[in-house]
Amino acid sequence: MKLQRLFSVTCLTLAVTFAGFSGPASAQGANVLQVATDATFPPMEFTENGARTGFDIDIMNALAKAMGKTVQWTDIDFKGLIPGLIAHRFDAAISAIYITDDRAKVVDFTDPYYAGGLVALVKTDSPIKALTDLNGKKVSVQVGTKSVNFLRDNYPQVQRVEVEKNQEMFDLVGIGRADAAVTGKPAAYQLARTRGGFRVISQQLTTEQYGVAVRKDEPELKGALNSALARIKADGTYAAIVHKWFGADAQ
Missing domain, CATH: 3.40.190.10 (Periplasmic binding protein-like II)
Known part of the structure; x- marks a missing residue:
């Protein structure tokens, strides 16, 4: 599956390839959150009947709603997510991205929102x-x-x-x-x-956490997403999304 997914520090240089795109996505609207995903990884993110859907999609939409925002999605290959984020093509990326030490060198992550491996x-x-x-x-x-x-x-x-x-x-x-x-x-x-x-095979190779990736120069966004995650967990929204997509496999 998509994450279990690892970029090295060299993604900083890859980000240069995106330099031709317009400025910070966040400047496009205070009430719009620009988010990228690679919608080819069911049940986390995929398309069905022409519509984007999946666990990560529902989680991000719920986080945005708790923040008083709406999501504008960008679809991009997984390997382009972190370079595109660094290049300000969008505000955040959610696509079953594992929180790893290498990735944390170039981007920040929210609190973990689900355990995978x-x-x-x-x-x-x-x-x-x-x-x-x-x-x-x-x-x-x-x-x-x-x-x-x-x-x-x-x-x-x-x-x-x-x-x-x-x-x-x-x-x-x-x-x-x-x-x-x-x-x-x-x-x-x-x-x-x-x-x-x-x-x-029942034995897992690893057990790891998924996080939403944000730029290191956006601590306010990271804090807002973490606060929103806490709210949707407290009001039952998060549990309902987990049950919808994973049911008995949720643990």
């Missing part, structure tokens, strides 16, 4: 039963995500198959060109529930 997804009839069985196998991962560096550092015998889109990871497993996919827990369980023919 990396898991391995395989076909139902796969002989892979445990994480140690991944060694020597072909494992698909999405570029720009934490999965890439995690496998490189912890499972050096794995043959990584790096793809641009989240769905490509799953498709490669489905047609047998990869033995497994390493992605975020919500997306893996969503696929296993809805597509059939897949299962998730």
